[in-house]
Amino acid sequence: MSGLRARQKAxxxxxxxxxxxxxxxxxxxxxxxxxxxxxxxxxxxxxxxxYYQNKGDILGAIVSMxxxxxxxxxRGVVANPPANVGDALDTLLGIYIEHSLHYLSKEMWRQAMxxxxxxxxxxxxxxxxxxxxxxxxxxxxxxxxxxxxxxxxRDIDGQALGELVFNNMNMMFIEFVKRxxxxxxxxxxxxxxxxxxxxxxxxx
Amino acid sequence: MSGLRARQKAxxxxxxxxxxxxxxxxxxxxxxxxxxxxxxxxxxxxxxxxYYQNKGDILGAIVSMxxxxxxxxxRGVVANPPANVGDALDTLLGIYIEHSLHYLSKEMWRQAMxxxxxxxxxxxxxxxxxxxxxxxxxxxxxxxxxxxxxxxxRDIDGQALGELVFNNMNMMFIEFVKRxxxxxxxxxxxxxxxxxxxxxxxxx
DNA sequence: TTCTAAAATTGAGTCAATTCTGTTTTCATG
DNA sequence: CATGAAAACAGAATTGACTCAATTTTAGAA
Numbered sequence: 001m002s003g004l005r006a007r008q009k010a011x012x013x014x015x016x017x018x019x020x021x022x023x024x025x026x027x028x029x030x031x032x033x034x035x036x037x038x039x040x041x042x043x044x045x046x047x048x049x050x051y052y053q054n055k056g057d058i059l060g061a062i063v064s065m066x067x068x069x070x071x072x073x074x075r076g077v078v079a080n081p082p083a084n085v086g087d088a089l090d091t092l093l094g095i096y097i098e099h100s101l102h103y104l105s106k107e108m109w110r111q112a113m114x115x116x117x118x119x120x121x122x123x124x125x126x127x128x129x130x131x132x133x134x135x136x137x138x139x140x141x142x143x144x145x146x147x148x149x150x151x152x153x154r155d156i157d158g159q160a161l162g163e164l165v166f167n168n169m170n171m172m173f174i175e176f177v178k179r180x181x182x183x184x185x186x187x188x189x190x191x192x193x194x195x196x197x198x199x200x201x202x203x204x
Numbered sequence: 205m206s207g208l209r210a211r212q213k214a215x216x217x218x219x220x221x222x223x224x225x226x227x228x229x230x231x232x233x234x235x236x237x238x239x240x241x242x243x244x245x246x247x248x249x250x251x252x253x254x255y256y257q258n259k260g261d262i263l264g265a266i267v268s269m270x271x272x273x274x275x276x277x278x279r280g281v282v283a284n285p286p287a288n289v290g291d292a293l294d295t296l297l298g299i300y301i302e303h304s305l306h307y308l309s310k311e312m313w314r315q316a317m318x319x320x321x322x323x324x325x326x327x328x329x330x331x332x333x334x335x336x337x338x339x340x341x342x343x344x345x346x347x348x349x350x351x352x353x354x355x356x357x358r359d360i361d362g363q364a365l366g367e368l369v370f371n372n373m374n375m376m377f378i379e380f381v382k383r384x385x386x387x388x389x390x391x392x393x394x395x396x397x398x399x400x401x402x403x404x405x406x407x408x
Numbered sequence: 409t410t411c412t413a414a415a416a417t418t419g420a421g422t423c424a425a426t427t428c429t430g431t432t433t434t435c436a437t438g
Numbered sequence: 439c440a441t442g443a444a445a446a447c448a449g450a451a452t453t454g455a456c457t458c459a460a461t462t463t464t465a466g467a468a
Contacts, residue, residue: 008464009416034455044418049456114322117314120382129382160398164372167398171371178324178333194364194371201405212434213446238425248448253426 015041016048020058021103029059029111053123056115060124063104063112067131070099071138078142085151086199090192092142093169096135097184097191100173109177136166156202168194219245220252224262225307233263233315257326260319264328267308267316271335274303275342282346289355290403294396296346297373300339301388301395304377313381340370360406372398 019040023032034055038045052058073095081088100109116128140162146152169191176187223244227236238259242249256262277299285292304313320332344366350356373395380391 033453045455046418046457047416050416055455110321110324114318117321117378117382118318120314125382129379157397157401161401163394164368164398164401167375168368168371171375172367174321175333178321178329190367193361194368197361197365197368197405198401201401237423249426250428250448251446254446259425 012041012043012047013051016043016051016058017061021062024059024062024108025105028105028107029055056111056119057122057124059108059112059115060127062108063124064127064131066100066103067135069102070096071131071134073099074135074138078138078145081142081145081149083149083151085146085203086192086195088142088146088151089139089165089195089199090188092139093165093191093195094188096169097173097188101184106177106180113174113177132166132170135170136162139166150204152202153204161198161202165195165198216245216247216251217255220247220255220262221265225266228263228266228312229309232309232311233259258323260315260323261326261328263312263316263319264326264331266312267328268331268335270304270307271339273306274300275335275338277303278339278342282342282349285346285349285353287353287355289350289407290396290399292346292350292355293343293369293399293403294392296343297369297395297399298392300373301377301392305388310381310384317378317381336370336374339374340366343370354408356406357408365402365406369399369402 016037020032020037023037023040026032027036034045034048037058038048041048048058052061074092077088077092077095082091104112112124112128115122116125119125120129140158143152143156143158143161143165147154147156147158172187172191172194176182176184220241224236224241227241227244230236231240238249238252241262242252245252252262256265278296281292281296281299286295308316316328316332319326320329323329324333344362347356347360347362347365347369351358351360351362376391376395376398380386380388
């Protein structure tokens with residue numbers, strides 16, 4: 001069971017995602033009709049629902065690719081952080097934020113976030129939660145690294161701190177994508193200002 | 205322009221909200237059909253859309269009532285906070301959290317949050333953002349009060365701290381409503397643990 | 409090659425939110 | 439009281455996501 005059938009399957013997956021990504025960008029998530037995605041991907045509407053449970057899951061597949069790239073990019077920072085707590089956090093969160101609008105528009109982010117709270121048990125809902133957890137874990141890993149280097153006090157609760165930093169950034173990011181006119185530079189500055197309190201508290 | 209027409213209008217508003225609140229609770233947000241709400245409120249479907257832009261705005265009206273009650277309850281804490289930073293924060297956030305499931309089910313919260321990110325410019329979307337800001341502002345006011353009393357260092361950036369505390373709580377609350385089996389006590393304990401880092405950093 | 413069961417595809421049909429258009433009700437004015 | 443413009447209402451029509459029964463395609467055994 002890995003000949004023609006499997007190849008066709010992978011190919012249809014790819015075509016659907018490509019068609020959807022293009023249409024979501026052009027017409028917006030709401031504006032992109034399943035019928036149109038199907039036509040562009042050269043499959044029928046029914047086939048799309050054979051591959052994805054619902055429209056949100058198609059968007060979900062695109063979001064997952066994006067976030068996984070971000071996680072990869074973040075690994076470098078964790079392995080080799082700037083020699084200063086504030087800069088280390090700013091660099092890691094900066095990667096998350098700067099990368100975020102590479103493939104996804106703000107409207108796509110809004111939809112993705114909305115769906116993940118609306119249907120937390122759908123495949124995408126669960127995947128999204130897992131991605132959030134992975135990001136939190138990466139921040140926690142950075143903090144552990146800084147503790148190992150001796151830049152952060154050993155008695156700090158790294159888990160709680162990681163959650164605090166991630167939750168704050170994520171909430172700020174949500175507000176950011178809700179306002180089309182919001183700028184990345186302002187978002188980063190606001191987060192830096194908030195983190196300054198933490199940085200002051202945890203440095204050796 | 206404030207005779208029969210205005211009275212009927214107010215009355216219809218009330219009937220629609222009451223019918224919707226009941227149906228949302230019983231059948232869930234998705235399960236409640238506009239047609240059914242209309243029938244129960246003794247108006248037509250068209251009339252509902254004359255009063256609310258969309259189904260989400262009806263839920264929005266209910267959420268607004270809830271959050272405004274919470275804000276009111278919070279005023280007491282700000283005016284007369286416990287004589288300990290950790291307890292003061294825990295008490296205020298505790299009011300928010302304990303109150304939250306009074307009128308609204310987790311499913312209603314999920315929908316409300318989803319809609320507010322999905323349609324940030326709809327009447328409800330804007331109202332929801334304003335409510336978030338009001339809650340942040342109340343936390344900031346508590347911190348200012350604690351600074352005035354001398355429990356929190358004067359040189360702490362109260363605005364940034366308020367945002368940090370609110371954003372973290374809000375994100376935790378989002379995760380809380382996403383899992384039906386999550387318990388309020390655990391949510392509060394997790395937030396206390398996170399805030400401990402802050403409390404240690406800002407106390408005199 | 410032929411055949412069959414399993415897997416996959418198709419697209420017309422269903423369902424519920426939202427829109428639209430014609431009708432009814434209100435109320436300020438003469 | 440009349441009356442007509444503005445406001446509000448009703449419910450049929452539209453729209454688009456999603457389902458499902460019928461059909462087609464594939465993989466592998468004989």
